[in-house]
Amino acid sequence: MTLRPHRHPTTSLAVAIAAVGCTVYAADTNWRFAGHYLSMTGAAERTVFVVAVALALVAGALTASPARGSSRLSQGLPQFLVWAIAGVQVVAAYAESGLVAGTVRAVIGPVLAAPMWHFVFYSDPCHCPLGADRHTRLPQVERSHAGRHHAGRRLIEPRDDTRMHR
Template sequence: MTPRTTTPLSAEATSTSFVAHWLNSSMAALLLLVPVALASVCLLWQSARKRANGRRRGTAAGWLAAIAAVGCTAYSASTSWRFAADYLDMHNTVERCAFFATGELAMVAYAVMARQNLHGPRQAAGLPAVLVWVLAAVLTIPAYAEHGLVGGTWNAFFGPVMAAAMWHLAIGTEPRHRTPAAKPA
């Protein structure tokens, strides 16, 4: 049995393979975040339209919350992307994209469903609002697995936890405490 010899790669071959890998993974991640961005734009557009009385539906705070929600969702997706390769042995770009995008897109979908329920007959966000937070808790697992206790806490907070909070605020599903109208004496 003869020992295997390896020839070192040239600097040009190494940089070419690195760029090709980076383009594949970055482009795939970007393409999967497009639906999240489009959903955000649609929600923002709807909130920016004028009501019948001439007032706008959205505010600058709502716009900023939506932008922050997209950023935190992307931050969470980045951690899930690495987790899929490092812990789940997913090295195929398409498979990893499908994996990491599922959780983040589900969070946005639950937030939109919570808003729909809030404006429905029961006027309560209901189960979808709870599921946003359950999903955020589950999405913290990759952060701790990838980065340990300190880095994981940082990544979990600014990734899935802040994404859930920002989506919650951006689309207006905050808890509303309604009190019965005061009765005249």
């Protein structure tokens, strides 16, 4: 398997720190929500709740990887669960802090945590074999658009592989 070059280590570290920070911020919201709305008064009970949610988010991002060699259907469930968990955390943010502050809590917390964990685990180009994604829908659209754009400017002749295949 031919691998692409790694991204810069500083980038990987920055993304990992951002993912942890967003998850901790979401955990703070969940801690408060558990006390105010779920009647969890004990620290142990709240801790279990907050850790379970955070671990579920990270585990979902880990198992939703396209680099694991699984089918699109099996990747879809973990992706759905990650966004379902983030969605529930958004509800908690709004319930806990109202419209303006809740929006800040929601975006800085779970809405950013979900993709950041995906970036931590799988956006590093070295995780994907070279050309592994070239037959998916987005790269096909990109090639089609680029082919038509360059052909329209007479920079290249249109080729068969730049046309969309259904």
